[in-house]
Amino acid sequence: MPGGVSGPPAEGFEVAYTGRGGSQFRRSLADAWAVRFEDVAPVRAFKSYKGQRHLPGLWWSSTVGGHIGYESWLERDHVMLLDFDPSVVGISSQPFWLFWRSDAGKGVSHAPDYFARREDGTALVVDCRPADRRKPRDMAKFEATQTACTQLGWEFRLVGAPDAIMVRNVRWLAGYRHPRHRPEPVASELLAAYAEPQPLMEGASAVGDPIRVLPVLFHLLWSHELTADVSVPLHAFSLVSAGVRR
Structure with missing residues (x-):
């Protein structure tokens, strides 16, 4: 060589x-x-x-x-x-x-x-x-x-280059990776809301104003306390379910 x-x-x-x-x-x-x-x-x-x-x-x-x-x-x-x-x-x-x-x-x-x-x-x-x-x-x-x-x-x-869809999803969630995006009681309410799998926006709306709730939801998805399929684009009807706390 x-x-x-x-x-x-x-x-x-x-x-x-x-x-x-x-x-x-x-x-x-x-x-x-x-x-x-x-x-x-x-x-x-x-x-x-x-x-x-x-x-x-x-x-x-x-x-x-x-x-x-x-x-x-x-x-x-x-x-x-x-x-x-x-x-x-x-x-x-x-x-x-x-x-x-x-x-x-x-x-x-x-x-x-x-x-x-x-x-x-x-x-x-x-x-x-x-x-x-x-x-x-x-x-x-x-x-x-x-x-x-x-x-x-x-x-x-x-x-080499990772899957583009997964990278876009994870990059979005990464914007909420800091612990400041996990305030209580919203985090606990979201964990309870998704104890049974349901669409992303449906569970978030059940907890409160999405403007206040969604950043917490995205943090929980980043930390795997909640989980969703990141191999396909995340959207309002993405199925969210309980995960495992890191």
């Missing part, structure tokens, strides 16, 4: 990461399996400059109660979906550098886009790259990263 990069590597992996206090660490992959990568600082800065192709930014995560960086709108969509995933309890961006040597003996490094920790303790590593921009050199790095994740029992995902 171009540049002598190919995978899987001929030698073992090393991992470098930065603690929240700024301390830097580098160790073998085998010694890093217990590191809480969901709590580390990014190993790379999110740079902004005139004329850059992608737009970086910060996503406020309701899962971690703080900001998570992204380097493109594609990454923003995927960190949003991780934030929406009820099984995810921790997220970090640019969590570590992975180092290895190719089968040609050349040193190679790669920093995945996201690390996510699930409620059951399992881990997920995510790289975001549009399908039409996956060059052979990049694919070699993704394949090596998958090999490293497999060694640790982590799941690895290489993702």
Whole structure:
């Protein structure tokens, strides 16, 4: 492959990461399996400059109660979906550098886009790259990263553009993700109203003025205390039912 990069590597992996206090660490992959990568600082800065192709930014995560960086709108969509995933309890961006040597003996490094920790303790590593921009050199790095994740029992995902309808729905709900959109007694009244599944607007209207009630409903859908099918466009007749509190 171009540049002598190919995978899987001929030698073992090393991992470098930065603690929240700024301390830097580098160790073998085998010694890093217990590191809480969901709590580390990014190993790379999110740079902004005139004329850059992608737009970086910060996503406020309701899962971690703080900001998570992204380097493109594609990454923003995927960190949003991780934030929406009820099984995810921790997220970090640019969590570590992975180092290895190719089968040609050349040193190679790669920093995945996201690390996510699930409620059951399992881990997920995510790289975001549009399908039409996956060059052979990049694919070699993704394949090596998958090999490293497999060694640790982590799941690895290489993702492109997510489903457009789901993204639009979740992006709308994300506008109400902050806890300030869960006032009482409206939240409890909505949970009671949808104890049995019913159309979205019917349940909201039964609780009170939709202008006051709908923001709370959208927050409950974001937090999965209530649930609806986000694979199809949300509308007034979308069926809403009881969910599970995060």
